[in-house]
Amino acid sequence: MADVAKFIEEIKSMTVLELNELVKALEEEFGVSAAAPVAVAAPAAAAEAAPVEEKTEFNLVLKGFDASKKIAVIKVVRELTGLGLAEAKATVEKGGVLKEGMPKADAEAAAAKLKEAGAEVELA
Numbered sequence: 760m761a762d763v764a765k766f767i768e769e770i771k772s773m774t775v776l777e778l779n780e781l782v783k784a785l786e787e788e789f790g791v792s793a794a795a796p797v798a799v800a801a802p803a804a805a806a807e808a809a810p811v812e813e814k815t816e817f818n819l820v821l822k823g824f825d826a827s828k829k830i831a832v833i834k835v836v837r838e839l840t841g842l843g844l845a846e847a848k849a850t851v852e853k854g855g856v857l858k859e860g861m862p863k864a865d866a867e868a869a870a871a872k873l874k875e876a877g878a879e880v881e882l883a
Contacts, residue, residue, distance in 0.1 A: 817866035817882045819858045821873070824851060828877025835876045839869050856883075 773781065786792055819839075824832045829851065837847040840857060850857065861869065870880045 815863065816860045817863060818856050819861060819866055819869050820856050820881045820883050821854045821878055822881050823879040825877035831876040832878045835872050
């Protein structure tokens with residue numbers, strides 16, 4: 760390890776021109792390049808051509824609610840989830856995912872009901 764430390768100390772004392780010469784010599788000696796790889800445009804074009812799959816299942820996420828409409832939000836959560844009153848209240852207060860893996864139409868309808876009741880929701 761003493762040789763490595765000595766080599767590092769020698770590199771620290773070199774000028775920029777000397778370091779440039781060292782890099783070129785190492786590239787020639789080992790047949791490598793110190794240049795950063797450049798992204799090719801072809802993969803980007805291929806990605807654009809690939810069809811984008813539309814998401815079919817959504818998670819209904821409660822982000823928040825209007826405090827003055829908490830009871831209305833709890834009622835809608837009970838209706839959507841089938842939870843009891845205490846569980847629905849706790850779920851509304853905690854927030855987070857209400858239902859997982861919902862079809863798009865059902866998720867949008869549930870989100871609309873919750874928004875109408877005063878909740879802030881997101882489809883994820």
